[in-house]
Amino acid sequence: xxxxxxxxxxxxxxxxxLMGLAALAAFAIPLWYAWNVTIFAGREELLRDDTQRLxxxxxxxxxxxxxxxxxxxxxxxxxxxxxxxxxxARYRPLAGNLASWPRGVQSRPGTNAILADLxxxxxxxxxxxxxxPGDYHLLVGRDLARFVPLEQRFTWGLIxxxxxxxxxxxxxxxxxxxxxxxxxxxxxxxxxAIMQGDLRHRLPVGGSEEFATLSRTLNGMLDHIxxxxxxxxxxSNSIAHDLRTPLAELRARLEExxxxxxxxxxxxxxxxxxxxxxxxxxxxxxxxxxxxxxxSGARRSGFVRVDxxxxxxxxxxxxxxxxxxxxxxxxxETDGQASVTGDPVLLAQAVSNLIDxxxxxxxxxxxxxxxxxxxxxxxxxxxxxxxxxxxxxxxKPKATERFFRGDASRGTPGVGLGLSIVDAVARLHGGVLQxxxxxxxxxxxxxxxxxx
Amino acid sequence: xKILIVEDNERVARFVTRGLREAGHxxxxxxxxxxxxxxxxxEPYDVIVMDRMLPGNIDGLGIIAALxxxxxxxxxxxxxxxxxxxxxIRGLRSGGDDYLTKPFAFGELLARVDALGRRSVxxxxxRVLQVGDLHMDLxxxxxxxxxxxxxxxxxxxxxxxxxxxxxxxxxxxxxxxxAVWDYNFDPQTNVVDVHISKLxxxxxxxxxxxxxxxxxxxxxxxxxxx
Numbered sequence: 002x003x004x005x006x007x008x009x010x011x012x013x014x015x016x017x018x019l020m021g022l023a024a025l026a027a028f029a030i031p032l033w034y035a036w037n038v039t040i041f042a043g044r045e046e047l048l049r050d051d052t053q054r055l056x057x058x059x060x061x062x063x064x065x066x067x068x069x070x071x072x073x074x075x076x077x078x079x080x081x082x083x084x085x086x087x088x089x090a091r092y093r094p095l096a097g098n099l100a101s102w103p104r105g106v107q108s109r110p111g112t113n114a115i116l117a118d119l120x121x122x123x124x125x126x127x128x129x130x131x132x133x134p135g136d137y138h139l140l141v142g143r144d145l146a147r148f149v150p151l152e153q154r155f156t157w158g159l160i161x162x163x164x165x166x167x168x169x170x171x172x173x174x175x176x177x178x179x180x181x182x183x184x185x186x187x188x189x190x191x192x193x194a195i196m197q198g199d200l201r202h203r204l205p206v207g208g209s210e211e212f213a214t215l216s217r218t219l220n221g222m223l224d225h226i227x228x229x230x231x232x233x234x235x236x237s238n239s240i241a242h243d244l245r246t247p248l249a250e251l252r253a254r255l256e257e258x259x260x261x262x263x264x265x266x267x268x269x270x271x272x273x274x275x276x277x278x279x280x281x282x283x284x285x286x287x288x289x290x291x292x293x294x295x296x297s298g299a300r301r302s303g304f305v306r307v308d309x310x311x312x313x314x315x316x317x318x319x320x321x322x323x324x325x326x327x328x329x330x331x332x333x334e335t336d337g338q339a340s341v342t343g344d345p346v347l348l349a350q351a352v353s354n355l356i357d358x359x360x361x362x363x364x365x366x367x368x369x370x371x372x373x374x375x376x377x378x379x380x381x382x383x384x385x386x387x388x389x390x391x392x393x394x395x396x397k398p399k400a401t402e403r404f405f406r407g408d409a410s411r412g413t414p415g416v417g418l419g420l421s422i423v424d425a426v427a428r429l430h431g432g433v434l435q436x437x438x439x440x441x442x443x444x445x446x447x448x449x450x451x452x453x
Numbered sequence: 454x455k456i457l458i459v460e461d462n463e464r465v466a467r468f469v470t471r472g473l474r475e476a477g478h479x480x481x482x483x484x485x486x487x488x489x490x491x492x493x494x495x496e497p498y499d500v501i502v503m504d505r506m507l508p509g510n511i512d513g514l515g516i517i518a519a520l521x522x523x524x525x526x527x528x529x530x531x532x533x534x535x536x537x538x539x540x541x542i543r544g545l546r547s548g549g550d551d552y553l554t555k556p557f558a559f560g561e562l563l564a565r566v567d568a569l570g571r572r573s574v575x576x577x578x579x580r581v582l583q584v585g586d587l588h589m590d591l592x593x594x595x596x597x598x599x600x601x602x603x604x605x606x607x608x609x610x611x612x613x614x615x616x617x618x619x620x621x622x623x624x625x626x627x628x629x630x631x632a633v634w635d636y637n638f639d640p641q642t643n644v645v646d647v648h649i650s651k652l653x654x655x656x657x658x659x660x661x662x663x664x665x666x667x668x669x670x671x672x673x674x675x676x677x678x679x
Contacts (some may be wrong), residue, residue: 273670276558283556290536291638303539318608319634322647346538350638 014174021166029159040148041127045114048129051083052141059133064095067139071096083143084126090136099140106130108138184212188219200227236403240289243404243417244282251278281416288418291350292403295425300344306452307345309381310335310373316352317371323360330368338375339383340452343430348383351426354419355385355445362389362443375451380432384446391443397436423447454499454570455479459489459516460532461507465555469502472559473566485509490516498527499570502562505533505544514547521548528569530562538637560671564623571622582617585677587656587664589617598656608633609652616665616675625672649673 059067064087071085075098086097092108094101106117108130115128128142187205194202203223204216254275258268294300317333324331341348352371359369369387376382392400399405401424404417420434423445427434432449456478460466463484470480481498483489486509493501493516505513517529531549533540544552550572551565582589586599594610596603605613612633616624626645630636653665666674 279556280558287536294537300538315634319636319648320644322651323644326647346637349636353636353638 014170014177018167018170018174021170022163025159025162025166033155044127044143044145045129048114048127048141048143052129052131052139055085055139055141056131056133059137059139064135064137068096083141084128085142086138086140088138088140090138092138095137097140102138102140103128106140108132184208188216195223200230240403244285247278247282247285251275251282254278285416285418288416288422289403292418292422292425295347295422295429298429300347300429303344304342305345307341307343307348309339309341309343309348309383309449310337312345312348313352313371313373313383316349316356319353320356320360324369327360327363328366329360329363330366331371332369333371334374335372336374338451339373339381341381341430341449342452343449347426347429351423351447352383352385354423355383355447358419358445359385359387359389359443363387364389376448379451381449381451382446383449384444386439386442386444388439388442391438391441392436394438400436401434420445454566455497456481456566456570457489457492457496457498457501458482459484459486459493459501459507459513460504461485462504465504465532468559469562472563476563478566486511486513486516490519493520493527494523494525500566501527501529502566503529503531503549505531505535514544514549517548528572530565530569532557541637558670560623560668561625561627564625564628564672567622568619568624568628571619582614582620584617584620584675585662585664587617589614598661601658603655605652605655609648609655612648612652613656616673620675623668623671623674628672 055067055070058070062070067087071087074083075085075096084097084099086099086102087095088102089095092102103117103126106115106128109132113130115130116125117128118125126142126144128140131139131141133139191202191204200223203220206213206216206220254271258271262268263271314333314335317331321331356369356371363369367388369385372382372384372386374382396405401420403421405420406417420436424434427447427449430447430449432447435446435448437444437446456473458466458469458473458480460469460482461484466482466484470482473480481492481496483492486507488509489503489507490511503513503517507513507516511519513531513533517531520527520529528550529548530551530553531544532553532555533544534555536554541552550569553562553565580591582591587603588597589595591614596605596610596613612629615629615632626643629645649665649667653663656665657663662677664675664677666676668674
């Protein structure tokens with residue numbers, strides 16, 4: 002039962018039934034009121050007019066005149082149309098068609114409207130009671146029997162309408178609930194299958210437009226999740242693979258020491274090399290963690306307005322002595338229009354990675370040009386161009402993949418995550434990393450949106 | 454120096470304790486948060502090395518916050534396996550003075566502990582730094598060696614200032630990166646070495662005695678040679 006009550010479809014349907022009833026009440030109550038007021042007031046006015054006429058007869062012709070008048074009217078009257086009674090001060094009847102003063106009607110000075118039940122009458126009677134000079138009591142009344150059938154019809158109509166509304170509502174609720182449950186259960190079954198690990202399942206798209214839209218949205222979400230998960234498993238595969246290599250070297254090194262027990266000096270040299278191996282693995286870890294941190298988008302919360310030119314200038318200054326040492330011509334230019342919304346540390350790291358790459362690749366006495374400025378289309382461009390070996394077109398799409406190392410970088414230090422990080426930083430900032438041919442060499446440029 | 458190590462990993466604690474003792478320091482060790490809190494609050498230390506994640510109902514940052522609240526200003530080096538920039542900021546904001554990510558080279562830890570200990574001894578602002586016959590006037594930004602004026606770029610000045618402030622201590626490349634360039638990522642090429650050798654060329658002309666020593670597997674040290 003609680004399940005039934007908790008069922009949202011049922012709750013909604015019952016809600017609609019209640020709303021229907023409220024609407025019906027809102028319609029019936031004013032009608033009832035207006036009807037009562039109009040009929041009742043009109044009736045009372047007629048009786049008051051009548052009373053007024055009888056009072057003027059009394060005023061002109063005294064109690065005898067009024068008695069005669071009433072008797073004459075009663076004689077002419079169609080039965081039941083009017084109830085008239087004139088009594089003396091002690092409520093003894095003098096004239097009229099009522100045998101005695103009715104119970105439940107009290108006399109007060111002035112003219113009063115009273116509703117009372119008369120014995121033998123099917124309906125209530127409306128009386129106008131008047132105290133005449135000389136303590137004579139005059140009663141002018143009319144029963145409301147004529148309205149009884151109308152009232153009854155109204156009441157029955159109302160009851161029928163309420164019952165109909167209720168039955169239809171509850172029945173509808175059950176039907177809607179059943180239909181909804183069927184659809185929801187369909188979705189639930191698919192989702193359950195997916196939770197058990199089969200991500201290829203999709204919801205059937207069909208039936209009503211609302212459910213089709215819901216199914217399509219959910220399917221879109223599933224596509225995205227499947228894509229992300231396959232991405233993650235690719236990454237973990239490559240991590241497993243790429244960490245295995247240095248770990249295998251490390252293991253071999255240590256095992257060899259344990260097996261061959263070389264002289265102390267050699268042992269210490271090997272241990273130092275082993276520590277360097279560990280450091281290399283740690284660098285890969287750090288780079289991967291940094292990459293994950295960037296990809297998660299969490300760093301976006303710390304975005305501020307950054308002058309990309311100033312950031313790049315600092316990094317250039319940092320690398321200048323190293324370039325000088327290698328005899329590389331290192332230049333920096335900016336047009337000063339380079340405000341972006343972003344993370345200065347990440348941008349510095351990205352620029353640093355690009356310059357680092359170029360510095361590793363260019364030959365001695367080569368050239369590296371760093372340029373920061375606004376493009377024709379308004380975006381900010383941070384470009385690092387060198388005249389090194391460049392990246393062959395075939396490798397360009399793969400160059401930003403994790404752990405990819407092109408032929409040119411063989412034999413140089415690095416773990417193959419530099420460009421992945423630059424790419425991730427560019428994407429985090431709503432931009433892209435482009436790898437272009439510099440004829441000869443590579444022109445790597447981050448294109449970022451200009452800060453508003 | 455008297456150093457307190459609060460670290461629950463036995464091997465790391467032993468490695469650090471042994472190393473620091475070998476370097477001539479007095480070392481005490483607590484292996485959980487409660488004991489660490491108790492020792493840190495009841496005895497004076499020159500430096501505290503604090504692991505972030507600790508058993509014993511109170512973690513490293515909690516201890517640091519409690520110590521700082523009670524007016525304890527002992528320099529604290531936070532050890533942590535959390536390497537996010539945000540985590541580092543959170544650690545320093547809670548009252549830590551330096552932050553070192555695990556795993557670390559012992560040389561790095563020793564250099565940072567020395568730097569922190571030295572800071573607690575000296576403290577106050579100086580106007581002139583001096584190592585041998587090398588003088589640095591921090592107000593006029595003039596550097597002289599003997600009677601000779603040494604001309605430096607702003608960044609070189611900052612680098613030299615840091616080295617001189619930490620004279621007779623080992624300063625690691627990472628410390629220089631953080632202090633002089635404000636980079637807490639690791640640029641792959643060892644560009645810091647190139648900056649140092651450029652600085653060295655300006656400081657040490659042919660006939661002059663060397664001042665800036667390279668310490669193998671650790672970093673650099675500014676000192677007057679014997």
